[in-house]
Amino acid sequence: MASPQKTILDLCSGTGAWSAPYREAGYNVISMDLPNDIRLMEKITIPVHGILAGPPCDHLASSGARWWKNKGEKALLHGLSIVDACLRMVAIYNPIFWVLENPVGRLVNFLGTPYMYFNPCDYGDTYTKKTCLWGDFNIPKANPVLPLDGSKMHLMSSTQKRERSRTPDGFARAFFKENQ
Numbered sequence: 001m002a003s004p005q006k007t008i009l010d011l012c013s014g015t016g017a018w019s020a021p022y023r024e025a026g027y028n029v030i031s032m033d034l035p036n037d038i039r040l041m042e043k044i045t046i047p048v049h050g051i052l053a054g055p056p057c058d059h060l061a062s063s064g065a066r067w068w069k070n071k072g073e074k075a076l077l078h079g080l081s082i083v084d085a086c087l088r089m090v091a092i093y094n095p096i097f098w099v100l101e102n103p104v105g106r107l108v109n110f111l112g113t114p115y116m117y118f119n120p121c122d123y124g125d126t127y128t129k130k131t132c133l134w135g136d137f138n139i140p141k142a143n144p145v146l147p148l149d150g151s152k153m154h155l156m157s158s159t160q161k162r163e164r165s166r167t168p169d170g171f172a173r174a175f176f177k178e179n180q
Contacts, residue, residue, distance in 0.1 A: 009050070009052070009093070012086065047093070049096050051086070051095050052099060061106075098136055101131060120147075128147045
């Protein structure tokens with residue numbers, strides 16, 4: 001008898017780059033992103049093997065700290081409510097592995113110290129963007145390269161938000177290899 005297909009929830013999936021290796025390997029990947037609101041995702045009835053969560057960093061990342069005061073508490077509550085919805089999915093499905101990603105910023109005040117930090121150059125991409133990971137997962141093996149492109153995120157315009165948030169391909173492949 002064939003083994004059942006493993007399901008991965010890709011929450012706040014954006015470009016889908018993080019879950020692409022799972023999809024390519026034949027996993028059942030359920031992606032949830034705008035215009036659908038993760039906070040309104042209803043329970044599914046199939047077992048969930050893993051959860052990849054990348055909630056929007058608009059109101060959480062340190063790169064936007066200069067706007068935090070003007071945005072006010074309402075923006076922070078909005079960001080945290082999406083993080084909470086992702087963590088609700090972890091509690092509901094109790095997957096084999098789960099991970100929540102966000103750039104360095106305010107989440108440490110609410111979730112504590114991340115399980116790990118990484119830069120894309122740690123996994124073969126030639127730029128930096130210090131990123132935090134919380135969860136229960138196997139740490140991917142690094143493949144460091146020189147960050148020849150530096151911190152290129154600040155060169156991208158606000159209209160390129162989706163691309164700025166894209167999971168680096170090298171990290172996505174390394175994560176998949178260690179978390180199947």
